Amino acid sequence: MLKYTVDHEWLRAEGDEIVVGITKHASEQLGDVVFIELPEEGREVEAEEEVVVIESVKAASDITAPVAGVITAVNSDLADNPGNVNDDPMAAWFFRIKPASLDVLDSFMDEAAYGELIG
Amino acid sequence: MAEELRRTGLYDLHVAQGARMVPFAGWEMPVQYPMGVMAEHLHTRDKAGLFDVSHMGQVLVHPLDGDLDSAGAALETVIAAAVLGLPEGRQRYGLFTNERGGILDDLMFANRGDHYLLVVNAACAEQDIAILQGLSGVKVTPVTDRGLIALQGPKAAEVLARLLPAAAEMRFMDSRSLDWNGVDLWLSRSGYTGEDGFEISVPNDCLAAFAQALLDHDEVAPIGLGARDSLRLEAGMPLYGHDMTGDVTPAAAGLGWAISKARRADGAREGGFPGAATVLAELADGVSHTRRGLRPEGRAPIREGVQIFAEAEGGAPIGDVSSGSFGPSVGGPIAMARIPVDLADGATVFAELRGKRMPVTVTALPFITPSYKR
Numbered sequence: 417m418l419k420y421t422v423d424h425e426w427l428r429a430e431g432d433e434i435v436v437g438i439t440k441h442a443s444e445q446l447g448d449v450v451f452i453e454l455p456e457e458g459r460e461v462e463a464e465e466e467v468v469v470i471e472s473v474k475a476a477s478d479i480t481a482p483v484a485g486v487i488t489a490v491n492s493d494l495a496d497n498p499g500n501v502n503d504d505p506m507a508a509w510f511f512r513i514k515p516a517s518l519d520v521l522d523s524f525m526d527e528a529a530y531g532e533l534i535g
Numbered sequence: 536m537a538e539e540l541r542r543t544g545l546y547d548l549h550v551a552q553g554a555r556m557v558p559f560a561g562w563e564m565p566v567q568y569p570m571g572v573m574a575e576h577l578h579t580r581d582k583a584g585l586f587d588v589s590h591m592g593q594v595l596v597h598p599l600d601g602d603l604d605s606a607g608a609a610l611e612t613v614i615a616a617a618v619l620g621l622p623e624g625r626q627r628y629g630l631f632t633n634e635r636g637g638i639l640d641d642l643m644f645a646n647r648g649d650h651y652l653l654v655v656n657a658a659c660a661e662q663d664i665a666i667l668q669g670l671s672g673v674k675v676t677p678v679t680d681r682g683l684i685a686l687q688g689p690k691a692a693e694v695l696a697r698l699l700p701a702a703a704e705m706r707f708m709d710s711r712s713l714d715w716n717g718v719d720l721w722l723s724r725s726g727y728t729g730e731d732g733f734e735i736s737v738p739n740d741c742l743a744a745f746a747q748a749l750l751d752h753d754e755v756a757p758i759g760l761g762a763r764d765s766l767r768l769e770a771g772m773p774l775y776g777h778d779m780t781g782d783v784t785p786a787a788a789g790l791g792w793a794i795s796k797a798r799r800a801d802g803a804r805e806g807g808f809p810g811a812a813t814v815l816a817e818l819a820d821g822v823s824h825t826r827r828g829l830r831p832e833g834r835a836p837i838r839e840g841v842q843i844f845a846e847a848e849g850g851a852p853i854g855d856v857s858s859g860s861f862g863p864s865v866g867g868p869i870a871m872a873r874i875p876v877d878l879a880d881g882a883t884v885f886a887e888l889r890g891k892r893m894p895v896t897v898t899a900l901p902f903i904t905p906s907y908k909r
Binding site: 447453471472473476495502 | 571860
């Protein structure tokens, strides 16, 4: 089941890892994405730590780690094709992170709650 | 509480087209349409883009004595460009300067026979009108009952000629009035994209109808401020408040060309505008830094404020980025910065981005080849 952060990231549990991307709403707000800088695999991060730089034609912004953990994989295809974030944001995952426990997911919004957030 | 935002005569049309509206210089303007900035930009370079630039200030300057040269001479005391000598039906680019030789605004002015028409930046309009109202011997009339539309791109002339056949006869920087179904339109063949195109002043009560008449042609799409910015950046055109300010002189802004020989040292009408001593000395002797193009080697855009260094490590900054983004037609990031003039085109310098120095190449402006109809 998908979970959502207030920073407009989607989170999907797979095994003992969480796959992270940004929502359609976020990609629309950003506009055409032209550059993405991904974190190094194996990097240990704190929750809220900036891990991805994302630049659209309009502005630079960043994506933070939703939880503390280790970055286990990054979608390096995105660095070459940043426009994929606009074309299919739910498929354009940024990184996988392995937290101490998947229980952390319980604190995030479900689809209904996220839908209310973005109105 | 924030001042109420003004709306142009095309507000309803923008909303109907699905525009995302944003505050800009006191106006509520479309930053992009559903097509998106990238596609809007490419559409303009490929076909024709329609821009609402009604937020820009249009001002008429009439001579009180009926002699246009009186108004031209008055304007030359506040504008660092040759106003006198501009033939009827022609437009020219100019700069308002301050006492330090810094740029207060840039503008277009046209000789319309018995008066001049000035088009100034929205954010500077109030200041510019106050400066003009301080001149003697002229009547200054801010145009409040007209909007301004730009039609830009390789198909602009063809499309406009279907509505206004005579428009096709105009050359780059021509300015004239044409009749459209009884409506008096003021046209210039110019723009802010590097493409051939027109800027058309339209009475407010016909503005939406005229815009729609253009949009009814398949080649024309509405284009927002986002693409307007990337188009002008690729065309190497400076933006007031960013690439030039009250602290930047014409030479430092790379705009010395706007000051023609007549207004320079030993010219027929040397100086006589605010800050002339500084401005003319710089044009004669050169400046240490001026506006140059930069192309980052990677994909990461370098934006306004990013510092430029000569070396990959250490040293003091040699300048900073005044405008920077992604150039959709260039296919990569592009920027402009005031950096030393002695750096050769092709030289590598470094932009400090998120704590890391990235190599960038000094590049001649513009980034694209303009296609004006001279």
